[in-house]
Amino acid sequence: MDFLTLIQLLDSTVRLATPLLLACLAGLFSERAGIFDIGLEGKMLAAAFFSAAIAALTGSVWIGLMAGIAASMAFSLLHGLASITFRGNQLISGVAINFLAAGLTVLIAQDWFSQGGRTPSLMGGARFEPITLPFAEAFGSVPLIGPIYRELISGHSILVYIAFAMVPLTWWILFRTRFGLRLRAVGENPAAVDTAGVSVVGLRYAAVMICGLLCGIAGAYLSTALQAGFVKDMSAGRGFIALAALIFAKWRPWYALYATLLFGLFGALETRPDVIQAIFGIKVQGALLGALPYVMTVIILAGFVGKAIPPRAGGEPYVKER
Amino acid sequence: MEVMPKWAEVILVPLISLVLAAILSALVILAIGEDPVEAVNLMVTGALGSTYGWGYTLYYATNFLFTGLAVSVAFHAGLFNIGGEGQAMLGGLGVALACLLIPWPHWTLALLGATVAAALFGAAWAAIPAFLQAKRGSHIVITTIMFNFIGAAVLNYVLVNVMRPPGSMDPATARFPETVHLPTLHEMLAPIGINFSKAAPANVTFVIALLACVLVWFLLWRTWLGYEIRSYGKSEPAAKYGGISPVAITMIAMIISGALAGMMAINNVMGEAERLVLNAVEGAGFIGIAVALMGRSHPFGVFLAAILFGFLYQGGAELALWTSIPRELIVVIQALVILFTGALDNMVRMPLERLFLMLRRGDA
Amino acid sequence: MNEQAPAIELKGISKAFGPVQANKDISIRVMPGTIHGIIGENGAGKSTLMSILYGFYKADKGEIFISGKKTEIPDSQAAIAAGIGMVFQHFKLVENFTVLENIILGAEDGGLLKPSLAKARKTLLELEHEYGLNVDPDAVIEDLGVGMQQRVEILKALYRQADILILDEPTGVLTPAEADKLFRILDRLREEGKTIILITHKLREIMEATDTVSVMRRGEMTATVKTSDTSPAELAELMVGRKVLLRVDKTPAAPGEVVLDIKGLRVVDEKGVERVKGIDLQVRAGEIVGIAGVAGNGQSELLEVLGGYADGTGSIQVSGQPLDLSGAKSDGRTRRARGIAHVPEDRQREGLIMDFSAWENTAFGYHRDPSYQSGMLLNNTAIRADTEAKMERFDVRPPNPALAAKNFSGGNQQKIVLAREIERNPDLLLVGQPTRGVDIGAIEFIHQQIVALRDKGKAILLVSVELEEILGLADRVAVMFDGHIMGERLPAETDEKELGLLMAGMET
Numbered sequence A: 001m002d003f004l005t006l007i008q009l010l011d012s013t014v015r016l017a018t019p020l021l022l023a024c025l026a027g028l029f030s031e032r033a034g035i036f037d038i039g040l041e042g043k044m045l046a047a048a049f050f051s052a053a054i055a056a057l058t059g060s061v062w063i064g065l066m067a068g069i070a071a072s073m074a075f076s077l078l079h080g081l082a083s084i085t086f087r088g089n090q091l092i093s094g095v096a097i098n099f100l101a102a103g104l105t106v107l108i109a110q111d112w113f114s115q116g117g118r119t120p121s122l123m124g125g126a127r128f129e130p131i132t133l134p135f136a137e138a139f140g141s142v143p144l145i146g147p148i149y150r151e152l153i154s155g156h157s158i159l160v161y162i163a164f165a166m167v168p169l170t171w172w173i174l175f176r177t178r179f180g181l182r183l184r185a186v187g188e189n190p191a192a193v194d195t196a197g198v199s200v201v202g203l204r205y206a207a208v209m210i211c212g213l214l215c216g217i218a219g220a221y222l223s224t225a226l227q228a229g230f231v232k233d234m235s236a237g238r239g240f241i242a243l244a245a246l247i248f249a250k251w252r253p254w255y256a257l258y259a260t261l262l263f264g265l266f267g268a269l270e271t272r273p274d275v276i277q278a279i280f281g282i283k284v285q286g287a288l289l290g291a292l293p294y295v296m297t298v299i300i301l302a303g304f305v306g307k308a309i310p311p312r313a314g315g316e317p318y319v320k321e322r
Numbered sequence B: 001m002e003v004m005p006k007w008a009e010v011i012l013v014p015l016i017s018l019v020l021a022a023i024l025s026a027l028v029i030l031a032i033g034e035d036p037v038e039a040v041n042l043m044v045t046g047a048l049g050s051t052y053g054w055g056y057t058l059y060y061a062t063n064f065l066f067t068g069l070a071v072s073v074a075f076h077a078g079l080f081n082i083g084g085e086g087q088a089m090l091g092g093l094g095v096a097l098a099c100l101l102i103p104w105p106h107w108t109l110a111l112l113g114a115t116v117a118a119a120l121f122g123a124a125w126a127a128i129p130a131f132l133q134a135k136r137g138s139h140i141v142i143t144t145i146m147f148n149f150i151g152a153a154v155l156n157y158v159l160v161n162v163m164r165p166p167g168s169m170d171p172a173t174a175r176f177p178e179t180v181h182l183p184t185l186h187e188m189l190a191p192i193g194i195n196f197s198k199a200a201p202a203n204v205t206f207v208i209a210l211l212a213c214v215l216v217w218f219l220l221w222r223t224w225l226g227y228e229i230r231s232y233g234k235s236e237p238a239a240k241y242g243g244i245s246p247v248a249i250t251m252i253a254m255i256i257s258g259a260l261a262g263m264m265a266i267n268n269v270m271g272e273a274e275r276l277v278l279n280a281v282e283g284a285g286f287i288g289i290a291v292a293l294m295g296r297s298h299p300f301g302v303f304l305a306a307i308l309f310g311f312l313y314q315g316g317a318e319l320a321l322w323t324s325i326p327r328e329l330i331v332v333i334q335a336l337v338i339l340f341t342g343a344l345d346n347m348v349r350m351p352l353e354r355l356f357l358m359l360r361r362g363d364a
Numbered sequence C: 001m002n003e004q005a006p007a008i009e010l011k012g013i014s015k016a017f018g019p020v021q022a023n024k025d026i027s028i029r030v031m032p033g034t035i036h037g038i039i040g041e042n043g044a045g046k047s048t049l050m051s052i053l054y055g056f057y058k059a060d061k062g063e064i065f066i067s068g069k070k071t072e073i074p075d076s077q078a079a080i081a082a083g084i085g086m087v088f089q090h091f092k093l094v095e096n097f098t099v100l101e102n103i104i105l106g107a108e109d110g111g112l113l114k115p116s117l118a119k120a121r122k123t124l125l126e127l128e129h130e131y132g133l134n135v136d137p138d139a140v141i142e143d144l145g146v147g148m149q150q151r152v153e154i155l156k157a158l159y160r161q162a163d164i165l166i167l168d169e170p171t172g173v174l175t176p177a178e179a180d181k182l183f184r185i186l187d188r189l190r191e192e193g194k195t196i197i198l199i200t201h202k203l204r205e206i207m208e209a210t211d212t213v214s215v216m217r218r219g220e221m222t223a224t225v226k227t228s229d230t231s232p233a234e235l236a237e238l239m240v241g242r243k244v245l246l247r248v249d250k251t252p253a254a255p256g257e258v259v260l261d262i263k264g265l266r267v268v269d270e271k272g273v274e275r276v277k278g279i280d281l282q283v284r285a286g287e288i289v290g291i292a293g294v295a296g297n298g299q300s301e302l303l304e305v306l307g308g309y310a311d312g313t314g315s316i317q318v319s320g321q322p323l324d325l326s327g328a329k330s331d332g333r334t335r336r337a338r339g340i341a342h343v344p345e346d347r348q349r350e351g352l353i354m355d356f357s358a359w360e361n362t363a364f365g366y367h368r369d370p371s372y373q374s375g376m377l378l379n380n381t382a383i384r385a386d387t388e389a390k391m392e393r394f395d396v397r398p399p400n401p402a403l404a405a406k407n408f409s410g411g412n413q414q415k416i417v418l419a420r421e422i423e424r425n426p427d428l429l430l431v432g433q434p435t436r437g438v439d440i441g442a443i444e445f446i447h448q449q450i451v452a453l454r455d456k457g458k459a460i461l462l463v464s465v466e467l468e469e470i471l472g473l474a475d476r477v478a479v480m481f482d483g484h485i486m487g488e489r490l491p492a493e494t495d496e497k498e499l500g501l502l503m504a505g506m507e508t
Helices: A001-030 A040-059 A059-083 A091-114 A145-153 A159-178 A176-186 A191-196 A200-226 A237-246 A253-270 A272-282 A286-290 A292-301 B008-030 B034-050 B049-075 B086-100 B108-136 B140-162 B185-190 B206-221 B224-234 B236-241 B246-263 B265-273 B283-295 B299-320 B328-343 B345-363 C044-051 C076-080 C099-104 C115-130 C146-159 C175-191 C203-209 C232-240 C300-306 C332-337 C348-349 C358-362 C378-395 C410-424 C440-455 C467-471 C496-503
Strands: C010-017 C020-030 C035-040 C063-065 C084-087 C165-170 C195-200 C212-217 C218-225 C258-269 C274-284 C288-292 C313-318 C341-343 C428-432 C459-461 C476-481 C484-489
Touching: A001 A040, A001 A176, A001 A200, A001 A237, A001 A253, A040 A091, A040 A200, A059 A091, A059 A200, A059 B328, A091 B008, A091 B328, A145 B049, A159 A176, A159 A200, A159 A253, A159 C115, A176 A191, A176 C099, A176 C115, A191 A200, A200 A237, A237 A253, A237 A292, A237 B140, A253 A272, A253 A286, A253 A292, A253 C175, A286 A292, A286 B140, A286 C410, A292 B108, A292 B140, A292 C063, A292 C203, B008 B034, B008 B283, B008 B328, B008 C212, B034 B049, B034 B299, B049 B086, B049 B185, B049 B206, B049 B224, B049 B246, B049 B265, B049 B299, B086 B108, B086 B140, B086 B246, B086 B265, B086 B283, B086 C274, B108 B140, B108 B246, B108 B265, B206 B224, B206 B246, B206 B265, B224 B236, B224 B246, B236 C348, B236 C467, B246 B265, B246 C099, B283 B299, B283 B328, B299 B328, B328 B345, B328 C341, B328 C410, B328 C440, C010 C044, C020 C044, C020 C063, C020 C212, C020 C218, C035 C044, C035 C175, C035 C203, C035 C232, C044 C165, C044 C195, C063 C476, C076 C084, C084 C146, C099 C115, C099 C146, C115 C146, C115 C175, C146 C165, C175 C195, C175 C203, C175 C496, C203 C232, C212 C232, C258 C300, C258 C459, C274 C288, C274 C300, C274 C428, C274 C459, C274 C484, C288 C440, C288 C467, C288 C496, C300 C332, C300 C428, C300 C459, C332 C341, C341 C410, C348 C410, C378 C410, C410 C440, C428 C440, C440 C459, C440 C467, C459 C467, C467 C496, C476 C496, C484 C496
Parallel strands: C035 C195, C035 C212, C084 C165, C165 C195, C288 C459, C288 C476, C341 C428, C428 C459
Antiparallel strands: C010 C020, C010 C063, C212 C218, C258 C274, C258 C313, C476 C484
């Protein structure tokens, strides 16, 4: 494998890791606050549709992004209502949200565009275009780092840079701010937060809404940057891979970056069986490679490679007790 | 003192949830510019207005009976088996292997063999997450989700690389031999003079599904094993005190659950397609969640809910055929049912409890 | 002093939970700079009242005055603002946070943590110095002992500048020595002008620590008196409403053969902590051996191993035959088959399935018994009939086998468990906290049943944190501390003081 192939591979790793990373951080906020969210998939899908649809209708990808975020946050609100206000089962609520998104997106797409559940292809200002970073061309001729800068670091859409910037930001919010302290506390022991005079409900809603925001960006990225338009079920299990990455990352922001990059690499390799054959000398089925993140997560969950301990109050609705 | 009478708990709460889901579904239909009354009419005619419609309704219901029972049994043990989809896929593999590798002399024997194979494969696919939960404390919801994806990948691999007949481009197995053909309702009812639609896929498996309902009921409420499953589901510390092994019950409940989900394959793979295709399960594993929630995890409730969802699926297909409403409407309805009967249960229950409390105070 | 406005005044507080009236028209005045005790049985409504004062529950009726000013307390935030701090029975700490992080949680200065932590560290050291409450600010909570964790809770309140400190059953998890330390801290706080409300059901603590005491019974405030003007006997009577029978009616024991023989038993819990550290104990036929001790000193683990749901090492023989202490044959079913019955410490968590009906609960643990089967199926008719008979003999009310366990009162729930276990006529009965949360009438009945089983020549191992119960019921008392048996005494030859010393780990 030559250097350029490697760069290409890593480049598509970054592009495939971006939605995973955003969704993983989304789940991180929610689960750190004690609200399990298996509805990441549905929120991404809803956001993917609404951002593409609105971008197609208005011609502005930014309005599309806003619409996608709004749709995702609406689902977050629903999840909050079910799991925080009405203390329902968070897992079941997540399942419901996934189906609601899967059904509604096609239903509305058919109603609006009559193209068999897809949106029209996005063009021009209705899509996030790659950004060429300063000096990418001039710098590109420098050996080794030049191509890395030009091909790998430069030339992504703005959402990719936002996603990567979210990692240190999430870390900072979680471990360096009052909000982060309270958020982590409410996921570990909500009673401690409540008796300290801080609203458990408020904190958990805040976390769930942030989750919605990030899932919204993730979804918008799928339909307006990675692809040019929405197609039915386009999230294709990414929400679940993000969930797997979250466990893999043991609910930590920097680990989330590494986990999603790793899973992104698997995704990139899936489309390049020639590369695997060149390195390992064996032919690996794409489908099996696609299942690798799930297999690895099961192994992690089984505690064979370092135990993943979730936030202690995760999944439990908070009921005041003396 | 009881807050709410039992009949309200068992009938009123799910009924109100269902009505709420129906109202919202009607609003969705209105929003996309269609007439809900007309839609319901079309669905009823399409799904129940002919033996053809009934044949499809019952065919779908058979699938949902198996997956609904699967989710229910796990629920009773306090386990959320979200992996019915994967277990049903693997069940299909079991059926395909049994039908293709063994020269069955008669369909009855083939059905027996295929049922055992389907149950074994489904159970095995549930047993791994169960073991990891019981022995390693891995969250079963997450592992069963992961196993759905892994199962799909395995099936994909097997169909593309191993079981695809030479020369075929289709990722599917060869057709099963004629001897393993299961009698359809048409063939079963014709001798007693009932003319049932020939084209509909409902077959003898429906009877097996009903039998499974009865057996699950007996298991849960009439045997000590069912008693142990329900005890463990209600309180793990109590179960330990009572000499009930958490490991054993987790394994047994999930194996039964996976076996039931796997057994769905005798309906869709052996009874209908008569070969194994890639997307044979078509989401029935997930519909089992809605069916179990709506049926309150009781076999009779599951029966009613499965028929309802069978009706919705056949009706939805008819709707997609005659109007511009896509089949995904059913997915929306399914989501709303899960939402209201599962996650927003308290939204219905809390006001009702207050109401009953007020009524009682009025009496006193 | 009478001129002063009370630190806290409650007027006509009422609170109902569904059909249960937890507080009925309660009025109370707590003077500043005093330690005011509130005493009452479990379920008398003490904790509910304090939860209302701390904004956890909203009262249905009534008014709250703080330092003479009418104050609304809709949430904990308002309570903190009014200068109230609360130390709950179950600590409200984030276990994997440090002491400092727990202290500032909810009382941070500004949005960034660093300056908040720095400031808190300084204030904390001042507070520690002022009140003699030393805690390492950087220690992680889960590494601290319960006594230390309680200090963190007190410091949390002081950091929020609380003038009024409410402590709910603060000594439940403490040894007598730790409790004494706590009371010295409370004295110091009083000297500094703080007002303290001490909620307890232990008479000794009220007599030792408080200036004034209020008594609660069944949701009502029955009296408020100066502590120096009253006696334990009077308080006890006020608590329960009539003369209490502190001694149980029973004849001297006639111990026979050794039934339970424990040698060198060790138990390590799930976290890897050794909870039982090599104990030897014998219980003979026809005697009740009581295990006294502060909760958390290994008694629960001892019962769990005997009951078959925790693993141990060492040797246990029952009627001369060894028990498996781990592995497949160490479970509740095998134990029952060996004639060991068990009334567990926490009936709602372990002893009963709260959602199951009374008849289903009556079969619990014995559900594989041949008498409950017909062929492959459960014989529900037989179980129901058996339940009806047991309910009648144990006077369970209402005598309705179809009613769910959660709908019975605490006493009747306990009777259902007791009937199930005692009527099996076991050789060895394990009983944990038999009368916790049980009304007085049922207590007598339960004690009588246990004595009756003893008189049939059965061996009984009783674990209770209530010293009075141990002294009244047991024929021999063993005291557990930190996983060891500190000594054995005969009830007639010892008293609460000596046992208290043993419970604190001191040799006498």
